[in-house]
Amino acid sequence: MSFIEWKDIFDDIFEAYPDKWTLTCVHRNNRSQYEKLQKKRQMPRTRYARYVSFASFLFISILFFCRFHCSKCSNNWASAKAMVILYYPNSNESLGKVTLRFFGQQCRRCSRNNFVDPEFDEESIKLTLEKLYERIGWNCYGEERPPKMENNNDKKNNIQGPHETNLCEACQLGCCDQILTKTKHTTS
Secondary structure, eight states, rough: OOOHHHHHHHHHHHHHHSOOEEEEEOTTTOHHHHHHHHHHTTTTOOSSEEEEESSSSEEEEEEEEEEEETTTTOOEEEEEEEEEEEEEEEEEEEEEEEEEEEEOOOTTTTTTSSSEEBBBOHHHHHHHHHHHHHHHHHHOOOOOOOOOOOOOHHHHHHSSSSGGGGGGGGHTTTOOOHHHHHHHHHHH
């Protein structure tokens, strides 16, 4: 699903808050905005998802199972290691804006110069945005703290396949969970 579908689901879920919330997307070509967000999120990572508090913003980084379709050669592939980051304000920052960043993969068959954006199923998007809604409620509106995301063993096993770091945009930018997970396992 494209950003438009993410936005539609986001709008449906977030309409209950007293402030108007909007979802924006940082495109990979907007280097300055992405680098500004990245500088704020430098810190140790955990395996599946992380919720991090800074002075002015928070973020969620999640690995997804999704599909990719190369428009150049029509190659299709699935990956359990597609990464998405959602940046959102902390309670001491002006509320109402969430920024989404997709990380693509390069097609193994035709090109190593262009990234293909992931295509997510509606249920994964909805679950992620509902978790974000709960986190914002807790961090920004004083609602009850949501339970921590469980590391479901079945889900964990689905994410254990090979990861081609040379084709992963997040790896190339130095923010992929897979790089740090492999490093952690080899040094332990």
